[in-house]
Amino acid sequence: VWKAGMRSLDKDVESITKSFVNHVQTSLARQAHNLDDLGAYQAAALSVRDNLLVNWNKTQLQYMRKSPKRAYYLSLEFLMGRTLDNALLNLGLKDEYKDGVRLLGFNIEDILEQERDAALGNGGLGRLAACYLDSSASQELPLWGYGLRYKYGIFKQLISPEGNQLEAPDPWLEHQNPWELPRLDVAYEVRFYGRAERLGDGSGRALWTGGQEVLAIAYDVMIPGYNTATTNNLRLWESKPKRGFDLNSFNAGNYEGALSRFVVLFADFFAYRTFGKELRLKQQYFWTAASLSDILRRFKNLNKPMSEFPEFVAIQLNDTHPTLAIPELMRILIDEEDLHWDAAWKIVTNTFFYTNHTVLPEALEKWSVPLVEHVLPRHMQIIYDIVGPIYFCTLIILHLTCQLDRTCFSSKASVSFIYARLCALTMIKTVAVEKKFPGDRERLARMSLIEEGQPKQVRMAHLACVGSRKVNGVAELHSDLVRTTILKDFVEFEGISKFGNVTNGITPRRWLDQCNPELSALITKALKLEKSVWLKDLTKLEGLLPFAENKAFRKEWAGIKQRNKERLAHYIETTLGLTINTKALFDVQIKRLHEYKRQTLNILGVIHRYLTLKNMTPAQRKKVNNRVVFFAGKAAPGYYIAKLTIRLIVNVARTINADPDTRDYLTLYFLPDYSVSLAEVLIPASDISQHISTAGTEASGTSNMKFCLNGGLLLGTVDGANIEIAEEVGESNVFFFGHLTPAVEDLRYQHLYHHIPIEKKCPALAHVLNQVSLGLFGDNEVYEPLLNTIRQGDYYLLSDDFDSYIAALAMVDEAYSDTEEWIKKSIRTTAKMGKFSSDRAINEYAESYWNIEATPITPHS
Numbered sequence: 001v002w003k004a005g006m007r008s009l010d011k012d013v014e015s016i017t018k019s020f021v022n023h024v025q026t027s028l029a030r031q032a033h034n035l036d037d038l039g040a041y042q043a044a045a046l047s048v049r050d051n052l053l054v055n056w057n058k059t060q061l062q063y064m065r066k067s068p069k070r071a072y073y074l075s076l077e078f079l080m081g082r083t084l085d086n087a088l089l090n091l092g093l094k095d096e097y098k099d100g101v102r103l104l105g106f107n108i109e110d111i112l113e114q115e116r117d118a119a120l121g122n123g124g125l126g127r128l129a130a131c132y133l134d135s136s137a138s139q140e141l142p143l144w145g146y147g148l149r150y151k152y153g154i155f156k157q158l159i160s161p162e163g164n165q166l167e168a169p170d171p172w173l174e175h176q177n178p179w180e181l182p183r184l185d186v187a188y189e190v191r192f193y194g195r196a197e198r199l200g201d202g203s204g205r206a207l208w209t210g211g212q213e214v215l216a217i218a219y220d221v222m223i224p225g226y227n228t229a230t231t232n233n234l235r236l237w238e239s240k241p242k243r244g245f246d247l248n249s250f251n252a253g254n255y256e257g258a259l260s261r262f263v264v265l266f267a268d269f270f271a272y273r274t275f276g277k278e279l280r281l282k283q284q285y286f287w288t289a290a291s292l293s294d295i296l297r298r299f300k301n302l303n304k305p306m307s308e309f310p311e312f313v314a315i316q317l318n319d320t321h322p323t324l325a326i327p328e329l330m331r332i333l334i335d336e337e338d339l340h341w342d343a344a345w346k347i348v349t350n351t352f353f354y355t356n357h358t359v360l361p362e363a364l365e366k367w368s369v370p371l372v373e374h375v376l377p378r379h380m381q382i383i384y385d386i387v388g389p390i391y392f393c394t395l396i397i398l399h400l401t402c403q404l405d406r407t408c409f410s411s412k413a414s415v416s417f418i419y420a421r422l423c424a425l426t427m428i429k430t431v432a433v434e435k436k437f438p439g440d441r442e443r444l445a446r447m448s449l450i451e452e453g454q455p456k457q458v459r460m461a462h463l464a465c466v467g468s469r470k471v472n473g474v475a476e477l478h479s480d481l482v483r484t485t486i487l488k489d490f491v492e493f494e495g496i497s498k499f500g501n502v503t504n505g506i507t508p509r510r511w512l513d514q515c516n517p518e519l520s521a522l523i524t525k526a527l528k529l530e531k532s533v534w535l536k537d538l539t540k541l542e543g544l545l546p547f548a549e550n551k552a553f554r555k556e557w558a559g560i561k562q563r564n565k566e567r568l569a570h571y572i573e574t575t576l577g578l579t580i581n582t583k584a585l586f587d588v589q590i591k592r593l594h595e596y597k598r599q600t601l602n603i604l605g606v607i608h609r610y611l612t613l614k615n616m617t618p619a620q621r622k623k624v625n626n627r628v629v630f631f632a633g634k635a636a637p638g639y640y641i642a643k644l645t646i647r648l649i650v651n652v653a654r655t656i657n658a659d660p661d662t663r664d665y666l667t668l669y670f671l672p673d674y675s676v677s678l679a680e681v682l683i684p685a686s687d688i689s690q691h692i693s694t695a696g697t698e699a700s701g702t703s704n705m706k707f708c709l710n711g712g713l714l715l716g717t718v719d720g721a722n723i724e725i726a727e728e729v730g731e732s733n734v735f736f737f738g739h740l741t742p743a744v745e746d747l748r749y750q751h752l753y754h755h756i757p758i759e760k761k762c763p764a765l766a767h768v769l770n771q772v773s774l775g776l777f778g779d780n781e782v783y784e785p786l787l788n789t790i791r792q793g794d795y796y797l798l799s800d801d802f803d804s805y806i807a808a809l810a811m812v813d814e815a816y817s818d819t820e821e822w823i824k825k826s827i828r829t830t831a832k833m834g835k836f837s838s839d840r841a842i843n844e845y846a847e848s849y850w851n852i853e854a855t856p857i858t859p860h861s
């Protein structure tokens with residue numbers, strides 16, 4: 001049916017060239033005969049977009065007619081990468097376009113290279129959202145994404161001659177973006193600041209007036225499913241001032257003042273250090289308010305009573321960033337739709353679902369109460385109305401009613417409203433906290449949505465948890481940690497069934513077929529299945545297992561890995577002018593720079609290897625496996641220690657790559673400006689990738705899945721999704737090391753209270769640290785703050801894990817020496833990666849969380 005549908009798109013080579021030339025002339029106003037690759041990319045993209053539009057329109061029309069329950073994925077980040085290749089693959093038009101552009105004198109690879117990455121996010125969380133969009137469309141699920149149309153993507157990373165990270169803006173919209181459709185007619189007003197006055201009638205309703213209003217304008221990005229006509233939508237909001245730009249402030253140099261009339265948009269989370277927390281709060285509200293208005297408008301078109309909202313709408317909160325949607329929906333239902341508080345709360349708590357992506361305390365979002373009160377006065381009231389009973393209970397329990405802190409409540413009406421609700425006591429769950437756990441005052445304080453302190457702060461994870469139907473973590477271990485640490489009290493109170501797990505996944509379309517076409521072709525040949533079959537049911541990869549015993553197949557498999565190494569080397573040669581030894585083991589660690597991810601452990605391991613090589617005779621060195629180590633990743637601009645780690649990596653690389661004694665055996669590269677597109681070249685070339693976070697700190701990780709899917713082996717700690725990968729591929733095919741999660745707390749305690757000097761505890765590490773201190777890599781003194789994080793405190797336990805890390809690296813060497821066995825491991829790893837398809841993950845959300853169903857789109861309607 002779908003193939004027939006494609007024909008209805010009229011996409012033979014001849015019509016492709018026709019549409020291409022047509023776009024060159026009429027959309028780009030250029031001539032086909034002197035067109036450059038960038039122009040060719042734009043023309044090809046516009047012509048592909050025409051096809052997407054046909055399916056997009058059909059999809060939206062059929063959703064409208066059939067009115068299935070829909071899910072909405074609210075994410076502040078979408079790391080989409082490039083679109084053209086993916087669109088061609090999903091539409092089934094890759095070969096046709098390749099031939100079409102060749103007829104016109106272009107090479108499709110060169111055209112694809114022209115596209116800039118859409119880098120609207122920081123790391124794993126944003127890329128996960130992009131994989132889920134691909135999977136939802138591929139699985140024919142009625143799901144829309146909602147995000148922000150940032151003017152600037154994540155910063156461009158440059159490395160200075162000294163090895164420092166420099167940040168340059170990424171004005172990704174500078175060139176026309178053919179993948180978005182402005183919808184100037186889809187616009188909503190969003191209010192900030194002003195006054196919120198309770199009506200004082202005991203209803204809890206209020207009037208929110210004054211302040212500043214901005215307009216949210218929709219831009220739509222089409223999300224084609226693979227091998228299906230379903231084309232879902234990603235709606236991104238752009239802001240526009242309602243009443244002109246404040247030119248006076250701008251000219252007077254009051255940049256922030258002028259900005260405050262706009263909601264200027266940065267994808268880079270850390271830009272807010274510069275541009276202020278208030279801007280980030282405004283962005284979060286702007287986006288959630290616009291998205292909810294849009295969702296409500298669509299629901300209202302169904303002419304159903306409001307109480308049925310959760311039967312037609314599920315809203316997924318990707319981390320706590322969109323949590324303001326909870327008080328916002330309460331506000332709309334109570335103040336605008338006239339619903340009673342309890343009816344509104346019932347709707348809200350049946351609509352939202354919350355995914356937690358980290359248990360690191362410093363990463364849990366909190367908003368200062370005075371700031372929320374200032375920017376969103378009505379929402380602060382509502383948050384207090386949610387907290388109210390807990391707060392009152394605490395006070396009653398503590399017999400401190402007389403000391404009621406009125407500053408917590410915006411008016412007397414608020415107090416009486418909460419009190420009235422409290423009088424209907426027995427019904428209210430929070431009172432049940434006291435019933436269930438009598439006298440447990442600490443528990444009440446821990447569970448409060450408001451953290452005491454100067455200033456008081458709203459705990460967004462608590463708000464997301466109480467306002468959602470279900471909560472989940474992103475890998476088994478992480479979900480356990482959510483249940484036993486940050487949300488433990490809520491589990492004991494609400495029952496365990498609300499707290500689940502959905503292990504993350506990755507789309508095999510981008511992360512195997514697109515980035516590793518040769519491997520994909522070999523798999524298709526071996527499985528004797530249509531590519532579209534196994535790419536949509538990744539468990540079919542298990543059929544590769546017997547091929548591990550087939551020598552000819554192993555040779556083909558290894559040949560592809562080798563060519564992928566050469567492709568990477570070629571890329572590095574042309575972009576950085578460096579020559580890479582492709583006859584070596586490729587060892588890769590690519591991810592955001594963070595102490596918990598322990599890039600420092602890796603670089604100290606590299607130094608250890610270098611020092612060991614230096615101590616060997618030339619004859620001994622010849623017996624050692626050649627190794628090329630790659631790092632890539634961005635550090636938050638204000639994260640001093642992370643930036644120092646980059647500097648150390650760059651300078652160690654400079655020294656050891658120039659050392660004639662060792663450079664044939666060990667080289668090291670820091671590849672600047674890590675991106676989705678760079679990952680697509682690096683991942684297929686890796687033999688070993690490192691995922692070495694301190695146990696219990698990496699919620700899941702998703703690049704671990706990408707490497708393994710491409711036949712790279714995993715060197716890692718017993719953390720996040722590494723554990724489930726090992727469960728699937730077997731522990732003999734992964735290289736695990738390090739202490740386990742339950743030991744971490746004790747070890748940290750020992751560091752603090754039973755400190756053992758590092759020379760005694762881990763002499764090998766002490767030696768490495770001393771060499772750095774002594775200036776072996778130049779820059780002496782500069783690295784002391786970084787080295788001291790290990791010498792003192794060592795919160796991430798490098799000194800505890802170093803010896804077992806070095807032992808694991810030695811095991812990698814040993815295993816790699818047995819080439820045939822290594823290739824077997826590689827094949828078996830790919831074969832067992834079926835579980836980690838994001839299709840599996842999105843179906844788990846659809847079935848066990850959102851209760852939505854596949855809604856196939858018929859191409860001919």
Ligand code: 26V
Pocket residue numbers: 123124125128319357358360362363474504698699700701702720
């Ligand atoms: C944010 C921050 C912000 C400030 C200070 C330190 C810090 C540390 C971690 C984070 C991460 C926030 C949430 C996040 O991006 N989590 C990532 O989500 C991925 C998708 O579920 C998952 O694979 C990664 O393990 C997880 O770190």
